[in-house]
Amino acid sequence: MDSASDESVGQVADRRRWLALAVVMTASFLDLVDVTIVNVAVPRIEEDLGASFSSIQWITAGYALAFAIGLITGGRLGDIYGRKRLFLIGMAGFTVVSAVCGLAPGPETLVVARFLQGAMAALMVPQVLSIIHVTFPAEERGKVFGMFGAMIGLGAVAGPMIGALLTEWNLFGLEWRPIFLVNLPVGIAGLVLGRRYISESRAPQALRLDLVGVALASVGLLLLLYPLMQGRELGWPLWGFLSMGAAVLVFVVFVWYERDKKTRDGSPLVELSLFKVKSFAAGIGVQLTYGVISGIFFLIWTLYMQLGLGWSPLHAGLTGVPFSVAASVSAGVSVQMLVPRFGRKVLQAGALVKLVGVLLYIWEADQHGSAITTWQMLPPLVVMGLGMGLIIAPITDAVLSEVPTEHAGSASGLINTINQLGLALGLGLVAVVFFSVVDSGQAAHRPVGDVFSDAFTHALWWVAGGLALVFALMFALPRSVNRGETAPAAGVEELAV
Structure with a gap:
């Protein structure tokens, strides 16, 4: 009886971890597809919303910028407060903001929503590898990473095609909007299954957050990118070049601060x-x-x-x-x-x-x-x-x-x-x-x-x-x-x- 009971418990545990893997892989697939799916629909978005070319750049670059800025901090938050918790928060936010993207009445709303979507992905995606690491023993990770590679290849091919088909079909007269709305049922299913099957974990000694470092990096990048994207439409004004020059100064301050933080508490945003x-x-x-x-x-x-x-x-x-x-x-x-x-x-x-x-x-x-x-x-x-x-x-x-x-x-x-x-x-x-x-x-x-x-x-x-x-x-x-x-x-x- 004890042997049969142990075997039954082992089968349940095995099923749970593979379902957990399916959930986190789906989240990574969503993030991967959400970049390539938008590229194909960009001209339709421009036409439907009357978006300027600079707005089109922000719709694509805003996601990447917010994602990049938040990646390291998102990983640290998972180490401190729990990877499952941050993963679910990120997926919930990603799903809600996808709805905002799909219902955006104008280019300004879509640009802001894409920034928020990138930020939510930055909470969600860094937890994936950590969750896999604590869910699977070392001898099984090679097989898991092989599955991950196959998923990456599938996403690279599927993203443009899904975006093209959803835009071309013009479902319910929504034009390009289904490329974002399609995330809703997937995100909701991921939340339900993730809450049930993913196990919580934290780092034994998590580093502290470097919010000042995040702020300095964000300001520097915006000072650099904003004039690049808006300068053409505004006739390349002087303030744009001054802004890019100020970005260099902010990055210098960022490096100085990171060195100082390393000396003070050993937890800088960037290990210089x-x-x-x-x-x-x-x-x-x-x-x-x-x-x-x-x-x-x-x-x-x-x-x-x-x-x-x-x-x-x-x-x-x-x-x-x-x-x-x-x-x-x-x-x-x-x-x-x-x-x-x-x-x-x-x-x-x-x-x-x-x-x-x-x-x-x-x-x-x-x-x-x-x-x-x-x-x-x-x-x-x-x-x-x-x-x-x-x-x-x-x-x-x-x-x-x-x-x-x-x-x-x-x-x-x-x-x-x-x-x-x-x-x-x-x-x-x-x-x-x-x-x-x-x-x-x-x-x-x-x-x-x-x-x-x-x-x-x-x-x-x-x-x-x-x-x-x-x-x-x-x-x-x-x-x-x-x-x-x-x-x-x-x-x-x-x-x-």
Whole structure:
């Protein structure tokens, strides 16, 4: 009887933890999809709400910025007050704010709601890996992380397609709004199941919150990004340049404060000593630069296809599927087969392969102009996707491989944060590298297709330059890359780009 009873209890416990895994994976899937799903619908949002191009930038960048700023603090809050509690608070907030996004009467409401949505994701997502860590024994985590990788690949492919279909179908005459409203039933189900099946856990010795550090980082980033996004519409006023200069001063104060806080209580928002590790500092440069060029590319790409070429959201979404599939396939191959044998060279090959894809895309766009077809875009997109996969899967392990073990968690969180900050900065730079060319072309009364094609190729040269810089920075990474347990967590955020 005792043996049968123990077996029954074990089966219940086993079922509970796998259901808990399903809940946290669904939450990560929601966050991943919510970035890519919006990109496809951006032109429809602009048309329906009468949003300006700067508002469109804020709708996409606001989420990334709030997410980046809140990531480290969200993880600390979970350590202090309970990961299950913060996960459920984040999911509840994410669900409610998704409803606000879907019902937004104007662009201003949508921009604010997207900021709040990013902040709620920052409470929810950092708890995922911690919950997995305390729910599954070490010998099972490899299998769990493999499932996580498959989910990431599925999200990369599914996001654009779900966004395209929901926008194209115009359900109940709601146009683009179902891309946000679809989160409601998923979020509610996640709350009910998460409350029942996720076990509560806390860190035995949690660090204190660094709210001053968060405030300084937030102010500095807003002083930098606001003039970048609004400057074009306002004629690049003097105050914009003064604001960007003030951002530099705020970041200097931030560094000083973080050093002081480290001395006082040992719990700064950013562990500055990590930057003394050459491979980590270079890796942060890689993450930031790659985030910038990704932010630029994915926004200009959808504007180019839908506003410039006049393609439907579904047409644009289907065009992006080969890119996502190629990235998912090469990511799996790079980690399992290539990186263990060739190490750093795989990442550098990825940067070069993606650079070749960008140059091929520039050539195709120049050759065919506004008459370009999906089939003509296919070769450069597949090459770019293959290059992306070779970078995104092993990069976190490469950056962390020389970081002291006691700082691995802090370093992993900082990598995710920097990548999202790069994404937000790239979205801000779209006003400079893309819309400036659009404005010049429209002022000359040129055909819309030609104007957007020129702006697209001009911005792609910036992407190419960024990839060349990424390749150069990779020489500072370790020659060999050891696979660690932190990769899945970072991979979620990298693929969200």
